[in-house]
Amino acid sequence: MVLYKSRLEVEMAIFKPADVFILLSACFLTAWLYAVFWFDNAQQGEADSLLIQLADNEPVEYTLSKDKIITIQGHIGPSLIEIKQGKARFIHSSCRNQFCVFHGWLTVAGDTTACLPNRVSISLKGTLNDYDAIAGGQ
Amino acid sequence: MNINFNVCLLTFFLLFLTACQNKDPSKGLYQQQLFTFGTLIDISIVSDNSEQAKRAIDIISSEFDHLHTQWHPWKNGALGQLNKKFYDASSSSDTFTSPPSVIKLIQDSQLLSEQSNGLFNPAIGQLVKLWQFDQIENENYQFKIPDPEKIQQLLEKNPQMQDILINNEKITTNNAAIVLDFGAFAKGVAIEKMMSILKDQHIDNALINAGGDLKVLGSKNGKAWKIGIKNPAKTQNPSEKAIIAAIELNDNETLFTSGNYERFFEFQGKHYHHIIDPRTGYPAVGTQSVTVLTEDAALADAASTALFVAGPKLWAEIAKKMNVQYVMLISDDNKIYLTPAMAERIELLTDIKPVIVK
Numbered sequence: 001m002v003l004y005k006s007r008l009e010v011e012m013a014i015f016k017p018a019d020v021f022i023l024l025s026a027c028f029l030t031a032w033l034y035a036v037f038w039f040d041n042a043q044q045g046e047a048d049s050l051l052i053q054l055a056d057n058e059p060v061e062y063t064l065s066k067d068k069i070i071t072i073q074g075h076i077g078p079s080l081i082e083i084k085q086g087k088a089r090f091i092h093s094s095c096r097n098q099f100c101v102f103h104g105w106l107t108v109a110g111d112t113t114a115c116l117p118n119r120v121s122i123s124l125k126g127t128l129n130d131y132d133a134i135a136g137g138q
Numbered sequence: 139m140n141i142n143f144n145v146c147l148l149t150f151f152l153l154f155l156t157a158c159q160n161k162d163p164s165k166g167l168y169q170q171q172l173f174t175f176g177t178l179i180d181i182s183i184v185s186d187n188s189e190q191a192k193r194a195i196d197i198i199s200s201e202f203d204h205l206h207t208q209w210h211p212w213k214n215g216a217l218g219q220l221n222k223k224f225y226d227a228s229s230s231s232d233t234f235t236s237p238p239s240v241i242k243l244i245q246d247s248q249l250l251s252e253q254s255n256g257l258f259n260p261a262i263g264q265l266v267k268l269w270q271f272d273q274i275e276n277e278n279y280q281f282k283i284p285d286p287e288k289i290q291q292l293l294e295k296n297p298q299m300q301d302i303l304i305n306n307e308k309i310t311t312n313n314a315a316i317v318l319d320f321g322a323f324a325k326g327v328a329i330e331k332m333m334s335i336l337k338d339q340h341i342d343n344a345l346i347n348a349g350g351d352l353k354v355l356g357s358k359n360g361k362a363w364k365i366g367i368k369n370p371a372k373t374q375n376p377s378e379k380a381i382i383a384a385i386e387l388n389d390n391e392t393l394f395t396s397g398n399y400e401r402f403f404e405f406q407g408k409h410y411h412h413i414i415d416p417r418t419g420y421p422a423v424g425t426q427s428v429t430v431l432t433e434d435a436a437l438a439d440a441a442s443t444a445l446f447v448a449g450p451k452l453w454a455e456i457a458k459k460m461n462v463q464y465v466m467l468i469s470d471d472n473k474i475y476l477t478p479a480m481a482e483r484i485e486l487l488t489d490i491k492p493v494i495v496k
């Protein structure tokens with residue numbers, strides 16, 4: 001019975017303990033990346049950018065990964081839009097009813113709200129498995 | 139283990155990761171937002187021919203603009219002019235004319251109003267005006283609660299769609315309180331029109347979302363259109379989930395929602411929403427939102443309003459009379475009511491256990 005492998009035998013082995021560690025880490029990392037970027041996103045419809053549209057102009061895209069307050073000059077005055085922790089909302093708009101502010105945070109890709117009198121709309125966009133549309137008013 | 143093997147291993151895992159990057163899902167998807175029809179309209183067209191998609195959207199855009207004026211109760215279009223004549227009429231023998239599109243709105247809504255036991259009632263335009271919902275876009279308007287006596291007077295006059303008679307395109311009415319407001323119908327009829335425009339333009343796969351009310355054609359690259367339904371409770375409690383349910387729509391299906399959070403006046407800390415109960419003359423109580431799935435957007439529009447007014451006790455009976463199979467009603471006390479057909483299709487994203495009503 002051989003209790004100790006020779007140094008040569010250890011070097012010849014296909015996997016050394018550290019290799020096993022690297023291999024397992026790689027497996028784990030792959031699985032984790034899948035979970036984060038695929039499944040999680042697919043279920044929650046996480047968004048990664050904000051589209052702001054003024055009237056019939058082309059929408060302008062902003063990343064949600066950077067907190068920011070954006071001022072848009074609309075038809076009747078300024079609209080203030082806040083990006084924070086991957087969400088977006090109107091914090092003020094130059095309209096009487098403030099329905100857009102009342103809407104609160106947009107958190108799900110596909111969700112949209114607008115200040116109609118000011119002709120400013122904000123929509124969240126995601127890349128994976130989000131909703132094609134949100135029903136139930138803006 | 140030699141370096142070559144390590145490189146191979148790394149490459150192997152990196153290859154796996156490439157699968158994480160989805161292929162561009164918006165390939166062939168043409169999207170545009172329009173501010174028209176008093177709302178925000180989102181159009182998605184699945185087509186590799188962007189010229190064709192643009193052309194269709196241009197036609198839809200000008201048609202929505204046109205219909206908005208024509209069917210607006212208070213603007214100077216066909217319906218606004220008819221309403222003005224109703225106001226100015228001196229006797230019940232007066233006859234009025236209106237373009238065919240308005241005549242058809244009247245006739246189609248007469249049938250639906252009857253089926254809904256009058257809970258969908260476009261003849262209460264005077265009540266809507268009394269609540270100043272005609273002023274909701276007026277920046278300088280100060281909301282007041284209407285005089286209860288005036289509400290009572292209008293209720294006693296009991297304007298109904300059946301009080302309008304149409305003979306050879308001539309309109310007469312024996313009820314002086316008739317004023318028409320198709321706020322719960324025009325959008326549905328308009329969406330049907332837009333869908334036929336898309337078909338005329340040889341577009342088979344599309345989604346039109348008009349302020350949260352939508353209809354689909356075909357599919358999105360072979361997959362059913364996936365719709366999230368807004369959680370009405372979120373408007374009062376921001377920590378609530380944004381989406382309460384998900385549902386997939388197939389070719390030609392439409393989803394309409396009436397909610398108490400859509401249009402409202404806030405006055406002395408209270409919300410006065412835009413869905414007036416024709417029986418009481420006040421904003422309907424008991425319901426937060428109603429979602430209806432059918433194939434006919436005009437029916438879906440009328441039914442979502444009627445069932446909202448009907449409330450948690452009466453909605454199932456009215457839904458049957460209106461021939462609507464798929465309904466979800468969320469009541470003021472956060473209960474979720476479903477028809478059996480809806481329960482089979484909808485995916486609820488909440489812990490609330492639904493009440494299934496046959």
